[in-house]
Each structure stands twice: as C-alpha cells, then as structure tokens.
Amino acid sequence: MESVIIVRYCEIHLKGNNRGYFERIFAENMEKALKGIKHVIRKQSGRYVIEEFDEDNGGQILNKLKNVFGVHTLSIAKKVRSSVDEIFGAVITVAPLSGTFKVETHRADKTFPLNSMQLNAEIGGKLLGHNKNLRVDVHCPQTVVGIDIRENGTALVFGNLIGGVGGMPVGTAGKGMLLISGGIDSPVAGYMMAKRGMKLDCVHFHSYPYTNMQAREKVEELAKVLGEYSCGTKLNIVKVTHIQEEIHKKCNGDFMVTLLRRFMMRIAEKLAIGCGAQCIITGESLGQVASQTIEGMTSSGSVVEKLPVLRPLCGFDKNEIIERSRAMGAFDISIRPYEDCCTVFLPKHPVIRPKINDVLAEEAKLDVEGLISEALSSLEIMKI
Ligand code: ATP
Ligand code: MG
Numbered sequence: 001m002e003s004v005i006i007v008r009y010c011e012i013h014l015k016g017n018n019r020g021y022f023e024r025i026f027a028e029n030m031e032k033a034l035k036g037i038k039h040v041i042r043k044q045s046g047r048y049v050i051e052e053f054d055e056d057n058g059g060q061i062l063n064k065l066k067n068v069f070g071v072h073t074l075s076i077a078k079k080v081r082s083s084v085d086e087i088f089g090a091v092i093t094v095a096p097l098s099g100t101f102k103v104e105t106h107r108a109d110k111t112f113p114l115n116s117m118q119l120n121a122e123i124g125g126k127l128l129g130h131n132k133n134l135r136v137d138v139h140c141p142q143t144v145v146g147i148d149i150r151e152n153g154t155a156l157v158f159g160n161l162i163g164g165v166g167g168m169p170v171g172t173a174g175k176g177m178l179l180i181s182g183g184i185d186s187p188v189a190g191y192m193m194a195k196r197g198m199k200l201d202c203v204h205f206h207s208y209p210y211t212n213m214q215a216r217e218k219v220e221e222l223a224k225v226l227g228e229y230s231c232g233t234k235l236n237i238v239k240v241t242h243i244q245e246e247i248h249k250k251c252n253g254d255f256m257v258t259l260l261r262r263f264m265m266r267i268a269e270k271l272a273i274g275c276g277a278q279c280i281i282t283g284e285s286l287g288q289v290a291s292q293t294i295e296g297m298t299s300s301g302s303v304v305e306k307l308p309v310l311r312p313l314c315g316f317d318k319n320e321i322i323e324r325s326r327a328m329g330a331f332d333i334s335i336r337p338y339e340d341c342c343t344v345f346l347p348k349h350p351v352i353r354p355k356i357n358d359v360l361a362e363e364a365k366l367d368v369e370g371l372i373s374e375a376l377s378s379l380e381i382m383k384i
Pocket of ligand 1: 178179180181182183185187203204205264281289291292
C-alpha cells in the first residue's frame with residue numbers, strides 16, 4: 001500500500017484568472033522545500049499529491065511542507081485501487097484505536113458503484129465490526145476518516161488533517177526590504193509579509209567594534225530561519241558606526257535613536273530600489289518602546305521618498321509577537337543577549353515624541369549624503 005501526502009491550499013482558489021500563476025509558484029516553492037528528498041508532486045483538482053517518496057521520509061516531508069506558505073492542510077494518505085475491500089484495508093491503517101469517528105467520502109469517479117453516503121455507511125459499519133473500541137459520532141467526531149475516490153481507478157484514504165502555516169505562496173506579492181535587527185520583532189515582521197506572498201531581502205546595521213561578531217552571527221542565523229519561510233533571502237550588512245559617532249559628536253544626544261533611524265531608512269530605501277524591492281518593512285509596534293510612537297514613525301518614515309513603509313506588527317501586543325516568534329523558531333536566537341547598534345550611545349532621556357522641526361535642526365548639523373555614501377561603501381551581501 002503506497003503512502004502519499006495530500007496538500008490542500010489556501011485562498012488560491014479565490015484567484016480567478018490568475019489561479020494558474022499562483023498554483024505554479026506554489027508548486028515551485030514546494031519543490032524548493034523538498035530539494036534533496038526523493039518525491040514527485042502531482043496536481044489534482046484543487047490539491048497536490050506528493051508521491052513516490054521513501055516511506056521513512058514521510059515525516060520529514062510533512063515537516064517541510066507544513067512551513068510552506070499557501071499550505072492549508074496536509075494528510076498522510078494511503079493510495080489503493082477503488083474497491084471496497086482495498087479501501088477498507090487502508091482505512092484500518094489510518095483509523096484511531098479508540099474514540100469516536102465518522103467516514104467522509106468524496107467521489108470524483110461517479111461510476112463507482114456506491115454513492116458517497118452508501119460508502120460511508122459500508123466502511124463505517126465494517127470499522128465498527130473490526131474494532132469494538134470505536135463509536136460513530138457524525139456531529140463532532142474525534143477522527144474523520146476521509147476517502148477520496150479518484151477518476152483514475154485509485155482511492156486515497158486518510159485520517160485527521162494536519163494544519164499548515166496558511167498564507168499565500170512566496171513570490172506572488174512582490175519583494176520587500178526588511179530592516180532586521182537581531183531582536184524579537186523584525187524577524188516576525190518579515191515572516192508576516194512572507195506569509196502574504198512577499199519575497200524578502202534584509203538589511204542589518206551594525207556598529208562594529210561597539211557591537212561584536214556574535215551580534216552579527218545572531219542576525220545571520222535569524223535571516224536563515226526567516227529564509228526557511230521566504231524561499232531564501234539576501235542579507236545586506238551595513239556599518240553605521242561612523243554615523244553614530246558623528247551624531248554623538250555634533251548633535252543633541254537625546255536624538256541619537258531618532259536620527260539613526262532616519263539614516264537606516266534612507267539607506268534601506270536605496271538598497272531596496274537597487275534590488276527591485278517595492279517597500280520597506282520594519283518590526284515596529286505602536287507604543288512598544290520610546291522610539292515607536294506615531295511621532296517617531298512619522299520622523300523615520302518621512303525620509304523614505306519613493307516606497308511605502310510597511311509595519312506589519314504595528315497593532316500587535318508584545319505577547320502576540322513572542323508567540324509568533326516561538327512558532328517560527330526564531331525566539332531562542334532572538335533572546336541571545338548581544339547588543340545591537342541602537343544601544344550604542346543610548347541617551348538617558350531619548351526624545352519620545354520628536355517634533356519634526358527639532359529633528360531637522362539636529363540633522364542639519366550632519367553631512368547626511370556623505371555619511372550615507374560612507375555607510376554604503378561598507379556594504380556586504382550574503383545569500384542565505
Ligand atoms: P526588534 O525586536 O526588531 O529589534 P525592537 O522592539 O528592539 O525591535 P527597535 O530597536 O526600536 O525595536 O527597532 C525598531 C525596528 O527598527 C526594528 O524592528 C527593525 O525593523 C529596525 N531596526 C532597529 N535596529 C536595527 C538594526 N540594527 N538593523 C536593522 N534594522 C534595525
Ligand atoms: Mg531592537
């Protein structure tokens with residue numbers, strides 16, 4: 001009896017004329033996720049079936065596919081010929097040992113001698129006879145035994161569904177440039193945008209030697225975790241030490257974070273345009289820390305000239321962000337205690353609601369373009 005995996009997808013069915021395009025990218029992303037593992041992906045109406053893999057790799061394939069955006073649910077299924085006996089033989093292998101169940105048949109092959117209701121009754125009755133610890137509950141069963149009668153003379157038989165991550169296939173919604181810091185929030189922000197189908201490039205700003213190599217390695221690891229969901233990513237690494245030193249030397253120190261953010265945004269926009277990204281993404285959440293007031297966001301956002309700035313976590317509580325960070329597998333990396341550049345020269349009393357005229361007056365003391373060029377000359381790009 002051959003094991004296969006059924007993949008059901010989200011929202012793509014809503015896409016009308018573009019459906020073929022979404023499905024093609026979705027299938028490509030599954031191929032990427034399963035690279036190096038023997039398998040064949042076959043398309044059926046409204047779903048995909050993974051076949052011809054080694055039985056031992058079933059669990060690994062499930063784990064990989066669970067994290068592909070666009071996957072709604074998955075089932076490990078048995079593929080048999082469409083006869084009541086063979087179907088029942090498969091049902092025994094996927095049915096629970098005890099508890100309540102119901103059988104649900106979907107019949108694409110209308111020539112199959114029993115209709116769906118009749119097959120449900122037939123298989124349900126046989127299963128009750130086979131295992132006295134099972135009971136039928138058609139309203140709220142613990143397990144649904146699914147039977148799919150295909151048109152090619154085969155049937156797929158499966159137990160409970162396994163939830164996927166949902167969302168849209170990465171690559172169907174353009175590309176964004178994520179400011180990634182090494183904290184908890186920005187990897188989650190990237191995850192949320194990738195979940196809606198956006199490809200990601202990342203930029204990280206460091207202040208070596210004030211920040212150390214471990215801080216940088218941490219960001220590389222976070223980008224790698226993110227890349228598992230976003231079908232890979234590129235990490236741009238830019239040094240901003242000289243900018244912080246200049247601000248420290250020439251400006252009111254209370255504006256350090258405010259001014260630095262504006263430099264980050266300008267540099268991120270240049271990199272974004274250079275690589276074809278269509279927006280800038282940050283991990284800001286309204287009111288979370290002093291620099292994340294609406295005034296702070298106005299100040300940092302106002303230097304971005306051509307692209308929208310997306311802040312997918314803006315309305316999230318910290319707890320909700322932490323929950324997502326854990327679920328995506330980033331949390332344990334994010335909480336490693338290495339400083340990022342925002343904590344270098346941190347003022348005791350940072351401005352919380354910066355007035356734009358005050359910001360401009362402080363910034364006027366700096367050679368903005370010169371400092372940006374110097375930062376860009378330090379650019380390193382890593383493919384993750
Ligand atoms: P995070 O957990 O992402 O670090 P945070 O709560 O620490 O967020 P801030 O330090 O105020 O918040 O940063 C706000 C956002 O600015 C971050 O989510 C990130 O998008 C961006 N950012 C901050 N520092 C850096 C950095 N060193 N490199 C790249 N982006 C950064
Ligand atoms: Mg931070």
